[in-house]
Amino acid sequence: MNRALIFVAKHSIALALSAMFLAPVLFLALTSLMTSNQTFTSDLWPHSWHPENYAEVFSKTPLLKYLGNTAMYAGLATGAMLLSSVPAAYALAKLRWRGRNLMMTLIICMMMLPPQVTTVPVYMLWANGHLTGTLWPLILPMLLGDAFSIFLLRQFLVTIPDEYLDAARIDGCGEWRTLLKVVLPMARPGIAAAAMFQFFYAWNDYYGPLLYTNENADNWTISLALASFRTLHHVEWHLVSAATLITMVPVIVLFFFAQKAFVQGVTLTGVKG
Amino acid sequence: MATVTLTEGRKTSALRRGARGSRRPRLVVLTFIGPALLGLIVFLGYPLVAAVYFSFTRFTLINPPEWVGLANWRYLFQDPLVGIAARNTLWLTAAMVPARIVGALLTAMLLNAMKRSRSAYRTLFYLPALAPPVTATIAFVLLLKPQTGPLDTMLRWLGIDGPRWFNDPAWAKPALVLLSLWAVGDLMIIFVAALLDVPVDLYEAASLDGANAWQKFRYVTLPTIRPVLVFATITGIIGCAQYFTQAAVAASVASNQVTGGGGVSGTFGYPQNSMLTYPMWLYTEGFRYNLFGYANVLALLLFAVSMSITVILIRRFKAFTRGES
Numbered sequence: 115m116n117r118a119l120i121f122v123a124k125h126s127i128a129l130a131l132s133a134m135f136l137a138p139v140l141f142l143a144l145t146s147l148m149t150s151n152q153t154f155t156s157d158l159w160p161h162s163w164h165p166e167n168y169a170e171v172f173s174k175t176p177l178l179k180y181l182g183n184t185a186m187y188a189g190l191a192t193g194a195m196l197l198s199s200v201p202a203a204y205a206l207a208k209l210r211w212r213g214r215n216l217m218m219t220l221i222i223c224m225m226m227l228p229p230q231v232t233t234v235p236v237y238m239l240w241a242n243g244h245l246t247g248t249l250w251p252l253i254l255p256m257l258l259g260d261a262f263s264i265f266l267l268r269q270f271l272v273t274i275p276d277e278y279l280d281a282a283r284i285d286g287c288g289e290w291r292t293l294l295k296v297v298l299p300m301a302r303p304g305i306a307a308a309a310m311f312q313f314f315y316a317w318n319d320y321y322g323p324l325l326y327t328n329e330n331a332d333n334w335t336i337s338l339a340l341a342s343f344r345t346l347h348h349v350e351w352h353l354v355s356a357a358t359l360i361t362m363v364p365v366i367v368l369f370f371f372a373q374k375a376f377v378q379g380v381t382l383t384g385v386k387g
Numbered sequence: 388m389a390t391v392t393l394t395e396g397r398k399t400s401a402l403r404r405g406a407r408g409s410r411r412p413r414l415v416v417l418t419f420i421g422p423a424l425l426g427l428i429v430f431l432g433y434p435l436v437a438a439v440y441f442s443f444t445r446f447t448l449i450n451p452p453e454w455v456g457l458a459n460w461r462y463l464f465q466d467p468l469v470g471i472a473a474r475n476t477l478w479l480t481a482a483m484v485p486a487r488i489v490g491a492l493l494t495a496m497l498l499n500a501m502k503r504s505r506s507a508y509r510t511l512f513y514l515p516a517l518a519p520p521v522t523a524t525i526a527f528v529l530l531l532k533p534q535t536g537p538l539d540t541m542l543r544w545l546g547i548d549g550p551r552w553f554n555d556p557a558w559a560k561p562a563l564v565l566l567s568l569w570a571v572g573d574l575m576i577i578f579v580a581a582l583l584d585v586p587v588d589l590y591e592a593a594s595l596d597g598a599n600a601w602q603k604f605r606y607v608t609l610p611t612i613r614p615v616l617v618f619a620t621i622t623g624i625i626g627c628a629q630y631f632t633q634a635a636v637a638a639s640v641a642s643n644q645v646t647g648g649g650g651v652s653g654t655f656g657y658p659q660n661s662m663l664t665y666p667m668w669l670y671t672e673g674f675r676y677n678l679f680g681y682a683n684v685l686a687l688l689l690f691a692v693s694m695s696i697t698v699i700l701i702r703r704f705k706a707f708t709r710g711e712s
Contacts, residue, residue, distance in 0.1 A: 137537070
């Protein structure tokens with residue numbers, strides 16, 4: 115009886131929270147099916163349904179191409195980040211070396227740096243390399259590590275007990291093999307989280323693509339395309355809403371599948387002890 | 388058997404010593420951190436030096452910088468709005484960081500306590516965090532629209548006369564906190580992953596010792612997830628120190644409904660400077676008034692203050708020395 119009560123309580127709280135979290139998304143969905151005129155009234159329910167708004171989004175902009183550009187940016191940036199940041203985070207969490215705390219402080223400095231400080235000098239660097247107008251100024255730096263990801267990964271790797279690493283080393287593993295064979299499988303939830311954040315950050319990034327590709331519509335991402343629905347006099351809310359929902363679909367799908375990596379953390383917990 | 392243990396023990400200590408001093412492990416460490424180190428030099432060191440230089444110049448981005456000495460730094464004391472902007476940012480940091488951490492931790496614990504349908508709820512809770520910040524803010528402003536908005540309508544059903552949210556200087560910042568709670572999913576995901584790492588048998592041992600739910604949380608859960616809590620606090624402070632997009636969009640959309648005019652930067656701080664954050668003021672000085680030298684003074688100051696707060700936090704919680712094993 116008691117157990118049933120807890121079950122009901124848990125699910126009612128979860129359902130109430132779901133409603134709260136979903137309301138604005140639902141609101142976007144309803145807006146995406148309205149006429150342009152209705153979006154400027156206070157009525158929430160569409161007077162008439164206009165699913166053709168979604169077709170209009172695709173006909174008004176080369177949205178598929180923008181989706182492709184965005185996927186390339188987000189995918190390559192995430193891959194490059196993992197390649198450079200996982201080893202760095204491992205060295206910061208599990209190896210002892212002089213200057214480790216200094217490097218940690220520098221990484222936090224890097225995160226603290228207001229973007230307005232770095233924008234001009236860094237832009238000048240890429241302009242000298244003739245790479246402005248493309249997305250490469252946003253992808254290539256990821257090969258040199260990403261401060262936020264290193265910090266996040268490091269906080270996760272620290273929680274892995276040292277005994278596992280010592281055991282691997284005693285078995286004759288070098289540091290690279292210890293990282294690949296022992297640390298990576300154990301840190302999967304953390305690595306999945308870091309990869310997802312990087313991917314979603316790039317997917318929704320507006321400031322970066324605006325800075326580097328605004329002049330060159332061939333390399334636009336969907337965030338820039340969303341902004342292009344603004345005409346001189348008003349924003350076309352119904353199209354913005356439709357396009358927003360379209361751009362959310364790939365990330366929702368990705369998230370749903372990436373959850374597996376988190377769930378595997380459960381089985382992992384059993385091994386640990 | 389005893390000899391084997393002995394050699395193994397020696398091997399481990401040699402490895403540890405080696406990691407500190409000898410040549411090969413140092414090279415290993417360098418290959419691990421080399422790229423990141425180079426990244427820090429190019430994307431932290433160089434821009435920082437450039438920013439300090441620009442702060443002593445008159446720099447409009449069009450003409451080359453012209454040396455003006457301490458003029459920009461002196462202007463700081465005459466700037467009428469820098470104090471208001473700084474106070475707003477402090478207010479938002481003090482409210483948002485704890486609210487988001489508590490909100491994320493509670494939802495993550497609820498999720499982990501659910502057996503079936505966990506992944507469906509997880510996706511639902513995470514959904515708002517997937518929306519682009521600009522559109523999320525727009526949707527939220529319309530949701531909180533005074534009188535006609537869905538929330539006010541529902542509050543009226545309950546007989547409550549709702550606040551004017553983004554159109555009231557007293558309620559604008561709390562509304563921004565609500566918005567940040569709505570998108571708490573990103574932090575929640577981190578806590579979900581961290582909670583999965585708490586060893587189950589520690590809970591079992593605590594139960595055997597007769598610990599109640601609160602004691603298990605206090606003495607098992609909290610210490611285990613401490614590195615992640617520190618992470619959430621520090622990144623939360625960073626996020627608040629650079630808080631810009633949501634406040635700018637909220638001001639722009641909310642003011643349009645009332646006054647019917649103004650571009651984004653024309654409405655910065657609406658209503659009555661209550662949503663004017665420090666980075667917004669920095670942006671205005673630099674990219675709108677073209678006072679890039681002075682904007683760099685503001686940026687360096689922001690950097691120095693948020694850095695000091697973080698260093699104090701790290702010292703206080705000994706984040707990088709203890710709690711590592």
